Every structure is written in structure tokens, then in C-alpha cells.
Amino acid sequence: MDFDVIIIGGSYAGLSAALTLGRATRKVLIVDSGKPCNRQTPHSHNFLTHDGEKPADISAKAKAEVLAYPNVKFTDGNVDQARKIMDGFEVVLETKETFSSRKILLSTGxxxxxxxxxxxxxxxxxxVIHCPYCHGYEVKNEKVGLMMNGDHAFEMAKMISLWNSDLTLYTNGESQLTAAQMEKLTAKSIKIIEDEIIEIEHHHGILENVVLSKGDKIALKALYARSEVSQHQAFYTQLGFELTEFNTIKINEQQETTAKGVYAAGDCTTLMRSLSVTNASGAMAGVMINREMLAEDF
Structure with a gap:
């Protein structure tokens, strides 16, 4: 085998796992495309010792620390295929370079x-933000909106009201809220607008107005919203592990997927997308991968 572990995805979870495995003297290869999902985010928050730093600065420092260990290697690129082979796994990059390893860790976001x-x-x-724990403090006491619908919108409105009293819920179409939910929101002075949002006016990403289908323009400091999420590549079909109903990778408490020898960490496994959680899951994955190899070898 070329490596003990190949880590696909070299952002926070992948680097955290690589640090743990590197310090355990394991031979590790990190393959990374250089396109983290938070590359547009100007500042990271709620991460001890890094609060307010640029995500790119955090990952650059982490990468330098990890690559100080000579047994950890890093290559830029995309993995085209990952497959099970005798006694391990093989990954093929888009450049057709091929590497083998005993274990695989997916940290692909x-x-x-x-x-x-x-x-x-x-x-x-x-x-346009998704998490009040990551971004809410910076827009507290400002006029903000929430573009969601149904039960999730109700729960998010309840949460965001801790930071913002001037909150409008945009269902972006016919409301799916129950009568009881609408009554509670109204009692908390949370306005509900069903008109569709057709445009977000901004200046270099700084929101100015949301434009509604009837032509109204409403000035907001920020808009909470959610995206539909999926896995970047179909490694779940190539390697044979399962996804959850939320399109995240199904893992156990040891960060192992339902395919033996394949581990996953970070955003690809959870909708709780914060750097502190991601970092911790990577460290856990590194420990558990090393533990499995020790059990095989001892």
C-alpha cells in the first residue's frame, strides 16, 4: 500500500484527522480540490482561539502545521474514483494518478x-446566512429576515428571535405553517410575508434589499436561509456506504460509515456545520482509524 490512510478533502475535518494520524506516525495522503464550502465567508465565529478570523487563514495555518509532519503528504486535485481493492482501497485522481491505502477518510463537505x-x-x-450561532451576533438587534417555510421556519424563527426582535418570516410562497404556529409568531411580533422573493439587491455581497414579486423592496441587514445539500461526488455508490435521509453520510460514534474501512468526518456527515464540530469529528476519525489498524496489526 502507498499509504495507511488517504483523506479525501483537506479542509478542517481532513486536516484535523491528518494531524492526529500524522502524530501517530501513520503515512497519510490528503487530496483536496481547494474549494471549501465557506470560501466566500469573510469571518469564522464560535471557534475558540480563532473567533473572527478568515476561514482561509485558519485552514492555511492548519495545513502548515499538519505538513510539518514528514509522513503526511498533500496533493491538490479531485478524486475521480474510489474503490475497494484487496486489503484496502484505491483512489484515482482526475489526472489519472492512482494511490492505494489501507483506510479511507471522506471529509468532502x-x-x-x-x-x-x-x-x-x-x-x-x-x-445571506444559515446559522445564528455562527453569524447571529454580528447582526443582533438589526432588521433581519428568514426565508423558510413550515416547521423548520417556525423553529428557526423561535431561535433567531433571541438575537433579533425585528424579524420577518418570508415563506417565499404559500405558507405551510399551522394556525397555532402563525398565532405564536404573530404574538411575538414576527411578521409573515408569503410573497415570493425574486431578487436580493446587494453591493459586493452586502445585502441592501429583498425584492418581492409584487414589487415591494424591503431593506434588511441579513437574511437567514437554507440550501438543499448533497454529496459532492458519488463515493457512496463507489464504496457502498449509506446516506441518511438528509443526504449526509451515515456514520456511527466512531466516525465509521456502513462500509468497512471507510470513515467520514465534517460537514459531509452532519447539518451542524461549524468549525468546532468539524474539527472535533476529524480528530475522532483519526483516533478511530488508528485504533482499527492497531487492532489488525497487533
């Missing part, structure tokens, strides 16, 4: 499919 609303993509991760 999630692919966001954004609504086809003009200006949405340009503001995503900047002023």
Missing part, C-alpha cells in the same frame, strides 16, 4: 444547491 434567486449566491455566507 457538502454541496449547496442555492435557490435560483438573483443575488442569492453572491450574498451566500456573507449576508
Amino acid at each position: 457538502l454541496k449547496d444547491t442555492l435557490p435560483a434567486i438573483k443575488g442569492f449566491a453572491e450574498c451566500w455566507g456573507i449576508t
Whole structure:
């Protein structure tokens, strides 16, 4: 085998796992496309010792720390195929380079499919945001909106009201809220608008107005929204593991997928997409992968 472990995805979870495995003297290869899902986000929050830093700066520092271990290698590129072979796994890059390993760790993040609303993509991760724990403090006490519907919208509105009293819920079409939910939201002075949002006016990602289908323009500081998520590549069909109903990779408490020897960590396994959670899951995966190889070899 060329390596003990190949890590597909070299952002926070992958680098955290590589650090753990590198310090365990394992021979590791990280393959990374260089396109993390938070590359447009200007600042990271809720991560001890890094609060307010640029995500790219955090990952650059982490990469330098990890590559200080001579047994950890890093290559830029995309993995085209990953497959099971005798006693391990083989990955084939788009360049046709081929590498083998005993174990595989997937830390590939999630692919966001954004609504086809003009200006949405340009503001995503900047002023169109998904998580109040990551971004809420920076827009607290401001006029904000929430573009969601149904039960999820109700629960998010309840949460966001802790940070913002001037909150409007945009169901972006006919409301799917129950009468009881609408009554509770109204009692909390949370406005409900069913008109569709057709455009987000902005300046370099800084939201200025949301434009409704009837022509109204409403100035907002930020808009909470969610994206549809999927896996970046069909490794689940190539390697034979399962996904959850949320399109995340199904793992156990040891970060192992339903395919023996294939582990996963970070955003590809959870909708709780924060750096602290991602970092911890990578460290756990590194420990558990090393533990499995020790059990095989001892």
C-alpha cells in the first residue's frame, strides 16, 4: 500500500484527522480540490482561539502545521474514483494518478444547491446566512429576515428571535405553517410575508434589499436561509456506504460509515456545520482509524 490512510478533502475535518494520524506516525495522503464550502465567508465565529478570523487563514495555518509532519503528504486535485481493492482501497485522481491505502477518510463537505434567486449566491455566507450561532451576533438587534417555510421556519424563527426582535418570516410562497404556529409568531411580533422573493439587491455581497414579486423592496441587514445539500461526488455508490435521509453520510460514534474501512468526518456527515464540530469529528476519525489498524496489526 502507498499509504495507511488517504483523506479525501483537506479542509478542517481532513486536516484535523491528518494531524492526529500524522502524530501517530501513520503515512497519510490528503487530496483536496481547494474549494471549501465557506470560501466566500469573510469571518469564522464560535471557534475558540480563532473567533473572527478568515476561514482561509485558519485552514492555511492548519495545513502548515499538519505538513510539518514528514509522513503526511498533500496533493491538490479531485478524486475521480474510489474503490475497494484487496486489503484496502484505491483512489484515482482526475489526472489519472492512482494511490492505494489501507483506510479511507471522506471529509468532502457538502454541496449547496442555492435557490435560483438573483443575488442569492453572491450574498451566500456573507449576508445571506444559515446559522445564528455562527453569524447571529454580528447582526443582533438589526432588521433581519428568514426565508423558510413550515416547521423548520417556525423553529428557526423561535431561535433567531433571541438575537433579533425585528424579524420577518418570508415563506417565499404559500405558507405551510399551522394556525397555532402563525398565532405564536404573530404574538411575538414576527411578521409573515408569503410573497415570493425574486431578487436580493446587494453591493459586493452586502445585502441592501429583498425584492418581492409584487414589487415591494424591503431593506434588511441579513437574511437567514437554507440550501438543499448533497454529496459532492458519488463515493457512496463507489464504496457502498449509506446516506441518511438528509443526504449526509451515515456514520456511527466512531466516525465509521456502513462500509468497512471507510470513515467520514465534517460537514459531509452532519447539518451542524461549524468549525468546532468539524474539527472535533476529524480528530475522532483519526483516533478511530488508528485504533482499527492497531487492532489488525497487533
